[in-house]
Amino acid sequence: MKSLRTIFGLTLLTLLLFGMGYPLAMVGLGTVLAPDGARGNPVYQGEKLIGFENIGQDFHSNRYFWGRPSAVGYDASSTGGSNYGPTNPEYLELVKNRIDTLMKYHPGLVKKDIPVDLVTASGSGLDPHISKKAALIQVHRIAQVRKVPENKLRELIENHAENSFFGGPDNYINVLKLNMALDELEIR
Amino acid sequence: MLHKEIIGATLIFVLSVTLAWPLGKFIVKVFRGEKNRMDFMSPVEKMIFRISGVNPDKEMDWKQNMKALLGLNLLFFLVAFIILSIQGIIKLWNPAGTGNWEPTLAFNTAISFMTNTNLQHYSGETGASYFTQLAVFTWLQFVSAGTGMAACALLFRGLANRSSGALGNFYNLWLKSCTRILLPLAVILSLILTLNGTTTNFKGLQEVSTLEGETQMVAGGPTAPMVAIKQLGTNGGGFFGPNSTHPFENPNYLTNMAENIAILLIPMALVFAFGFYMKRKKLGIYLFGVMSLLFISFVAVSAWQEVEGNPNFAGMGLEQTVNMEGKEVRIGPVASSLWGVSTTSTSNGSVNSMHDSHTPISGGIFLLDMFINAIYGGVGVGFINFFVFMVIAVFIAGQMIGRTPDFLGKKLEAREIKIAAIVVILHPLFILAGTAISGYLVTANPDLGWLNNPGFHGFSEMMYEFTSASANNGSGFEGLGDDTPFWNIATGIVMLLARFLPIIGPLAIAGSLAAKKQVPQTVGSLQPETPAFASVLLAVILIISALAFFPALALGPIAEYFSF
Numbered sequence: 175m176k177s178l179r180t181i182f183g184l185t186l187l188t189l190l191l192f193g194m195g196y197p198l199a200m201v202g203l204g205t206v207l208a209p210d211g212a213r214g215n216p217v218y219q220g221e222k223l224i225g226f227e228n229i230g231q232d233f234h235s236n237r238y239f240w241g242r243p244s245a246v247g248y249d250a251s252s253t254g255g256s257n258y259g260p261t262n263p264e265y266l267e268l269v270k271n272r273i274d275t276l277m278k279y280h281p282g283l284v285k286k287d288i289p290v291d292l293v294t295a296s297g298s299g300l301d302p303h304i305s306k307k308a309a310l311i312q313v314h315r316i317a318q319v320r321k322v323p324e325n326k327l328r329e330l331i332e333n334h335a336e337n338s339f340f341g342g343p344d345n346y347i348n349v350l351k352l353n354m355a356l357d358e359l360e361i362r
Numbered sequence: 363m364l365h366k367e368i369i370g371a372t373l374i375f376v377l378s379v380t381l382a383w384p385l386g387k388f389i390v391k392v393f394r395g396e397k398n399r400m401d402f403m404s405p406v407e408k409m410i411f412r413i414s415g416v417n418p419d420k421e422m423d424w425k426q427n428m429k430a431l432l433g434l435n436l437l438f439f440l441v442a443f444i445i446l447s448i449q450g451i452i453k454l455w456n457p458a459g460t461g462n463w464e465p466t467l468a469f470n471t472a473i474s475f476m477t478n479t480n481l482q483h484y485s486g487e488t489g490a491s492y493f494t495q496l497a498v499f500t501w502l503q504f505v506s507a508g509t510g511m512a513a514c515a516l517l518f519r520g521l522a523n524r525s526s527g528a529l530g531n532f533y534n535l536w537l538k539s540c541t542r543i544l545l546p547l548a549v550i551l552s553l554i555l556t557l558n559g560t561t562t563n564f565k566g567l568q569e570v571s572t573l574e575g576e577t578q579m580v581a582g583g584p585t586a587p588m589v590a591i592k593q594l595g596t597n598g599g600g601f602f603g604p605n606s607t608h609p610f611e612n613p614n615y616l617t618n619m620a621e622n623i624a625i626l627l628i629p630m631a632l633v634f635a636f637g638f639y640m641k642r643k644k645l646g647i648y649l650f651g652v653m654s655l656l657f658i659s660f661v662a663v664s665a666w667q668e669v670e671g672n673p674n675f676a677g678m679g680l681e682q683t684v685n686m687e688g689k690e691v692r693i694g695p696v697a698s699s700l701w702g703v704s705t706t707s708t709s710n711g712s713v714n715s716m717h718d719s720h721t722p723i724s725g726g727i728f729l730l731d732m733f734i735n736a737i738y739g740g741v742g743v744g745f746i747n748f749f750v751f752m753v754i755a756v757f758i759a760g761q762m763i764g765r766t767p768d769f770l771g772k773k774l775e776a777r778e779i780k781i782a783a784i785v786v787i788l789h790p791l792f793i794l795a796g797t798a799i800s801g802y803l804v805t806a807n808p809d810l811g812w813l814n815n816p817g818f819h820g821f822s823e824m825m826y827e828f829t830s831a832s833a834n835n836g837s838g839f840e841g842l843g844d845d846t847p848f849w850n851i852a853t854g855i856v857m858l859l860a861r862f863l864p865i866i867g868p869l870a871i872a873g874s875l876a877a878k879k880q881v882p883q884t885v886g887s888l889q890p891e892t893p894a895f896a897s898v899l900l901a902v903i904l905i906i907s908a909l910a911f912f913p914a915l916a917l918g919p920i921a922e923y924f925s926f
Contacts, residue, residue, distance in 0.1 A: 176415055180430075181437045183414025184533065189441070191406070192540065192591075193501030200549065200587040201563060204556035214561040214582050214610055216568075223570050228559055228609035229580055231572045238573065242691070250580040251567055252488050254604045255688040255716040257841030259819035260672045261922055265687070270678055285679035290671070293680070294687040297607030297716040303691035341370020342615030343694035353573055 217350070225350050230302040233349060236279070236319045238356065239304070239312050241349040242291055243272055246299035255297040269293050280315055287311060306335050306345040309352065322359060330355055364669065367696035371661065374619055374700060378626040385543075385627060386634030386646075392542050393515040393535065393639065400542035407537055418534035423527040424873025427516055428866060430532040431509060435476055435862075438505060442472035442498050449494055456491035457566030463489075466850035473854045475499055477861035478506035478740060480592065480599030480711050480836035481827075481853060483845040487581035487602050492564060499599055500588045504540045504548075507595030507628075510742030511539035513865045514632055517746055518639045520872025521770055527877040529869075543628070544595055551590035554620050559613040562586040585610050593624035596740040598711025598836040606701075606714040607690055618693050618714060622701050629708045629738035632745050640770065644891045649748065652896050653737045656903070657707055660731055664724040665699035672721065673926050685724075688716025699724060706731035709740030711836025718814070718823065718839035722926075725822060725839070726919030732833040733907040735789065740834060743861075746868045752890075753782040753871065755902040759888055759895060768887055771880040778871045785867040789832055790910035792856045796828035797821075797914065803848070812849075814841025818925065822918035827853060832860040 204212040215227035225231055232248035233240050241248075245256035258265035272293040277283055289307040309331045317324040334352045337344045391398040411418050422430070445452070446468035450461035463471070467483055474481045475498065484490065490499070512535035519529045556562040561582035570578040585601045589611050592599055606612040606621055633653065637646015671683035689698050698715035705712055706728040717728055731737065736747035753769070757779050760767025767774045801824060804810055813820035823839040830837055831853035838844065844853070881887075888895065 177433060180414045180416055180533070181434050184410065184416070184434060184537070185437045185441060187410045187413060188505050188537070188540065189497060189501045191410075192504040192545075193497035196504075196545065196548070197496045197500055197584050197587040200552045200556070200590075201584055204553065204562035204586060207553065208557045211556045211559045212562040212586075213565075214563075214580075215559040215613075223568065225570050225572060225578075226580060226609075228613050229570075229578075230609075231570075231574070231578060232576070233574060235574055248578065250570075250578055252485065253581075253602055253608055254485070255607065255719065255840070257716055257718040257814050257839070258687060259718060259815040259822075259841070259922070260674070260685060260687065260721055261817070261819060261925055262815045266674050266678075269675070273678055273680070286681040288680055288682075290675060290680060290682040290684050290686050291691055294685075294689075296686075296690050297688040297713070297719075298602075298604045298609060298690065300609055301690050301692075302609055305691060338370075338615035338692070340615070340619060341366050341368075341373055342618070342697065343367060343692065346691045350573070357573070 227348070227350065228302050230300045231350055233353060236315060238353045239309055239316065239349055240292075241304055242301050243293065243295045244299040245295045248300060250300055253299045255299060256295045280311060282314065283311055302348050302350060303346045304349055306331060306347055309347050316356070320360060326359065330359065364696070367694050371665070371696050371700040374622050374697075378623045378630055381623065382627055382630035383634055385631035387638055389543060389631055389635040390638045392538050393518060393635070398542070400546065403541045407541055410537060411533070416533045418531055420531055421528035422531055424516065424520065424529055424869050424876070427529055427532040428869060431513065431865070432862065434536075435509060438502060439472050439476045442475060442502060443468050445494065445498050446471055449491055452491070452493050455493035455496065455564065457564070458491070460489065460491040466847045467845055470850035470854040473857050474836065475502035475597070475599060476506055477834055477857045478510055478595070478597060478709070478743070479831065479834040479857045479861070480597045481831055481838065481857065482599055482836070483850060485603035486600055492583050495588055495601060496584060500591060503588070503591040503595050503597040503599065504544055505536070507544055507597065507741045508536045508540040510740055511543065511632070512536035512742070513869065514742035514745050515539070516869055517749060517872045518636060520869070520876035521772075522640055523876040525877060525879045527873060529873065529876060544591065547594050547624070547627070548587070548590040551594060551620060551624055552586045555586040555589055555617055558617045560586040560589060560617070561610050582610060589621070590624070592712055593621045593710070594628060596625070596629060596708050596710040598705065600712060604716070605712050607716065612693075612714055615692055615697070618697055618701070621712070622697070622704055625701070625704045625708055625710045625712070626738060628741045629744050632742065633738065636745060642891065648891050648896050652900050653748070655900070656734070656737050657703065660703045660707070660727050661700050664703055664720075664727045665696045667721045667724045668695040668699050670721070685719070685721050688719030690714070702728055703731060705837055706835060707734075707737035707739070708744060709735060709833050709835045711830065713837050716840060717826070717837055718841045722819075722919040722922035725826070726915055729822070729826060729829055729915065729919065730907065730911070732829045732835050733789070733793070733911045734903055735833040736903070743834070743865060747864060749868055750782045750785050750864070751903050751906070752899060753778060754786060754906070755895070755899040756888060758902060759898045765886060768881050769890070771883060772875045772878050773881055777874060781867045781871050785864050786906060788863055789860065792832040792860055793825065793828045794910070794914060796832075796852060796856060797825040800824045800828070800848075800852070812843045812846070814843070818918055818922040822922065825914060825918055828856060831856040834861050
């Protein structure tokens, strides 16, 4: 009997402490110390929630910079990667098609200039970033559709290029932020 | 650019070691019950013990401790299994109204979290309510890690004892590992994550109107507290399906560093703690050196392969061939490989890139890492696994010089060697038998539809799943359609046996060593703190893993590599 009381007592009390007390305390503390971070860095336009800084969106219109391919179509309620192995013929076919699509929409583009992040899907399916190179090859297309000078767009890309501290990757761009800046460019 | 990423990976490793050293000293204080900085937790601990009727100072031998460990874990499993089965009925913290679980999935998942494995045959954002994520998963991520650490403390005590069978008190060591080691670290990491944009709230699905005028539903929730403990307790079970590739679980490179350090921190600290506990600091450093040699070589090979990338891309006319499939731009290939090796050596199982999409040799390295399962290893149990390799190495070294082997002043006799040999053989048995059975089933019924990839890679997917279950790792080649009764039950049983047999065996060894008299050290005694013994140990580890698994590796990753 005594050992039953022991295991029941320890199980339920630790469940209360670590399963409820600890997370509640962290939510409380987090909300106070970093209200924006605790909400996942939401982006509003007036009252309207138009995105989260770090959650990629599905850009496919000609007016915007495109992000990386996503195995889940940027569905942020059911995320994931393709889980294709590197020798899978189905996967290789898919990459070929992505290259062809890019070539079709970007006349004058040379295949060897296509950066690999623009033809492969991320692990989360929500990667908010592309490489600077991936943004630059889209400049000509967007300049024509939006009727803005190409160097303006290149400048915009330069201003949005991010670097990581402490040895992380360099020269990558948040597509949502870049596209928001792109819209503002037109308003001005 | 690449140079910078290599420096970044080195920095993560160096920081982990630097923090693990003082943490190792602190852990010894907690294990020994000496005064320490976390003494302010004592009223909470005392209250828990009082209500539960536990006398934390009562000394127990290895069998009593084992009973305590198994009894408590059995109830952990039952509670988890029941809550998962009736999840839909619980209205608390269930904004999306997620329903009940099918029994084999509940069985698999309850075992998975109880055994510190965190193999996930469900997807967090669609399958689990916030109540389940916190009151089942986060809770088990603490107490299962505490179980491993307490078992490790019992082993330390057994090796340090001079002819007494008392190993300490499991309940006491377990609770204090949770409240004094895991909890404070988890609080710090959780705050770092929230500050960087990991969601920490109870909002359900949120509706976003995208720039292109479409609707995107975004899952968030109380992510940071769970991610913190899943990293620190070598649990690995993520809040979202794709784990730490998800931008909410791992928003930027800084959080990636913090989470990667958190994977390595306690496993590394326990190796140092062994040295401090035994008052043989040098031995701790030697063991750490053997492990690190393997670790660093593995990271180097994996990162090199990922940067070399996919040769098929060159054939399509691309200049860049870096393997970015399943990887995030903000993390990059080198940090993905470092994490992959960290997570597979420590039986953590969280991922920041999709292991299924890694190049064949890199995936093979992850498998090899889990075959060994003792490079730093899971919290507590990793060191226990390493101890088994040490026993075998001492035995073989003893055979070479023709004497009865003695280790740390205790004679190793037939009983101890037999137990160690059985424990070493279990791991390949589970993996190879499991892979063979599933391979047979999938060949006989190709329409089962388990595999996401054909050929050699499909074979690797099945082997990875059993390896991950047997190593209590929890990562996966996630292309495998694993939420089926076969996989749920088979891997559930493997996780259970592979968790507890390798704890019971070594503790039986520790129990019998503890009661033995110290033999006087002579010139003929084996000195473990020597390069010679370190080489024997390294050779034993490599020979056991290579011999047992090489044929299987040749059928999977190696064959795939040559098919490029």
